[in-house]
Amino acid sequence: MNDLVDFEALRQRVGIKWARAGADVLPGWIADMDLPVPDPVRAALQRAAAGDLGYPDWEDRPDRNPLQEAFAERMRDRYDFAIDPDDVYVFTELIQVLQIVLQLMTRPGDAVAVHTPAYPPFLQTLEVMGRRLVPIPMIAGEHGWTFDADRMAEDIRRNDCRALVLVNPNNPTGHMFDRDELSAIAEIACRHDLFVISDEIHSELTHGRRQHIPIATLGPEIAGRTLTLNSASKAFNLAGLRCCVAHVGDSRVRAALDAQPPLLYGQVSALSVLATCTAWRDGAAWLTETRQTLTGNRDLVAESLPPEIRFHRPDASYLAWLDCRALELEQDPAVFFLEHAKVRLLPGPDFGPGGAGFARLNFATFRPVLEEMLGRVHDAAQKHLNR
Incomplete structure (x- = not known):
């Protein structure tokens, strides 16, 4: 090739x-x-295009999208993490989820902590929405990247942060937070009552024997305040299909989302759902x-x-x-x-x-x-x- x-x-x-x-x-x-x-994704899309492009059978039940069960299966199989498919929400892309959740759960002027350097559209979102960035500096050491957990805790306390945006693996450094780092982050989030938006879109593109750890797997307290975002777009090269999922462990966020009109934020296409399910199950x-x-x-x-x-x-x-x-x-x-x-x-x-x-x-x-x-x-x- x-x-x-x-x-x-x-x-x-x-x-x-x-x-x-x-x-x-x-x-x-x-x-x-x-x-x-x-190849399995290409074949599935070709079969669909040659046959039926009508309304999908979940059209009138957006809360029963096939991706809910597919993502629950993937989290169980890869991380032994049992999640309720009903707590999985389907969106077009991760930046959309970030903006929706910040709109629903924060106000202009609220502080949001992010490891920096950081994915530019996330920074742009905070700026446009009037949320204050609290940077958590990534530190280059002899063997790679890390961060200062004590400084993170102090900056979050001093700025009265409302939320943490965690990008794991980190973009742009490619650093995967290990269990000790994630445990420190989880403790800080719980102590300061942060809700955590965990972008894990690069998590399946690991090198060697490194294993990704979703922060929500570290225990019920952190799971109960975390949104785990993922998609097949990076690992399977499907970004143009515009499809992602969010496991919403925080009941406050679920209640806010469920209070919105059901199609206010749009709906993913049948082809994007087909491609994502096929990639996860046959790729x-x-x-x-x-x-x-x-x-x-x-x-x-x-x-x-x-x-x-x-x-x-x-x-x-x-x-x-x-x-x-x-x-x-x-x-x-x-x-x-x-x-x-x-x-x-x-x-x-x-x-x-x-x-x-x-x-x-x-x-x-x-x-x-x-x-x-x-x-x-x-x-x-x-x-x-x-x-």
């Missing part, structure tokens, strides 16, 4: 990743994979192969970068958080590499506090594409250093 790649065919794709790359530019920015859609072999490909790509990134660009191999995901500060660039690294390497990355400053001097690279592509991308980055950095 990686040996022969038609670069021009990739440039003809209509998705945003390649369509907005620009002439002769290689895209390593938005979090889409270039890899093909899983295991594809996911195993894809994880192996991504781990190889991750290691290639680490081996190909010049030593002046520091990079901690992520525990999960296909995102490389590149520390370019040693290059002493006079411009943002993403701007520099677009201009001098024809490689499009996401700018680090977009990720908020802790992002200056960094850029995010998406390595979920075919090997020849990644090799060319990394070669361009390496050559541009070396030319700058030798100027």
